[in-house]
Amino acid sequence: MSGGVRTQGTIWGVGLGPGDPELMSVKADRLLREASHVAYFRKTGRTGQARRILEGLPRADAVEIAMEYPVTTEIPFSDPRYNEILSAFYEESAARLRALSEAGQAVVVVSEGDPFFYGSFMHLYSRLKDNCPVEVVPAITGMSAAWTATGVPITWGDDVLSVLMGTLPEDALVEHMARVDALVIMKIGRNLVKICNALRRAGRFDAAWLVEYAAMADQTVQKLSEAGDRVAPYFSIIVVHGNGRRP
Template sequence: MTGKLYGLGLGPGDPELLTLKAHRILTSCPVVAYPAPDTGPSFARQIAADYITSAQLEVPIIVPMRVERFPAQDVYDQAAETLSRHLDAGSDVAVLCEGDPFFYGSFMYLFERLAGHYPTEVVPGVSSMMAAAAGLGRPLAARNDVLSVLPGPLDDDQLQRGIEAAGALAIIKIGRHFARIKALIERMGLVAQAGYVERVSLAEERLMPLAELTEDRAPYFSMILIYKGEERWHPAISQALGSGV
């Protein structure tokens, strides 16, 4: 009998946004793995910290935080080999994933290496996109609106085509691309319809209309939501939230 592999979605950061199922599995697995940068703490572990005990074996998966490309395949190959040893020994393994495991989550790379060899279960989590909409108080999409998710590293032409084609948008991974993306949104005349969210659900979260943000850079955990659809989600909703009303 081998152990079972779990991919646990932890949500956007607030520990109370863990599902009951994720909490149950997390607290019962003898081995807990999570992605961690080569410098600084693991965000996934920080979310789950109150639920991890000293009786559990922790396995950090070191993922270099670099602008330039790094040998990602080697990282996940090595992590899969390490986790397979625990699974072969009969231990269940919970892999922690901020947000949702299959929504731009790193767990999918372990899944493709291990799921064919071990019983595997993926537990969905609250995505940062859903949390951002809740925080801004603006629905993501309604009726027949087309909702698109656009990664910020796309070039301006690709972003513009994506923005033009959709009725509602979430632009993620904006980080160091923020100034360029905001300038594009301004050129397209959509800044009044855009909301900005930073570190949603955490104590240091920021929620405001994009037009009010004066900085020219944003942290990694930030997002822009735009609504262009037929419903009249008025920007004043975000204005009120941003002003603390």
């Protein structure tokens, strides 16, 4: 009877970049083409942006693991049930990946943008890192693609850049907006009117740009003042450029 110990498989958290497959790293491309198991997040009933980006990369016999969010915007973040439901989801997903690792299987878990920048993979990482080998592959963020799409550098010289979540209270947004030189605002969606009000109060509205679907086929770039009051799509970012010291 063999007394050998099975080696655990590595869980790879791989960033896919902002949306254009050509902006994916060489390492991410290699891992995806070699992977026997590929996991990704998506809304129930949707293909998911991560799955669309990696289309054609996994080998034909790769096992796909779709981790479907039980809730996204159906209940507010402030509702205690929101964290309870998502926590149970991440525990279940992590347990599934842990079982594969313990069986000696490596799994590539893909994320849009960078896995450690507001990515869902972070919640798996914190639950897996002490029980199985986990490696993270960084990537270009969506905000980098967004400010590049405007054709204007985001920071100059000593400019200070702040990344804000549109889910913050309006007063908190105003405070941060007035304090720094350059801004990136994410999680816009239904918060667009509140964000616009905060930008006006901070005196930054006229300098703001709205970029939708950065680095994707349907990318749009416009001054925020021309966008009107509406619900912005999920892949939307507001950019306010710095204008600091230059040689």
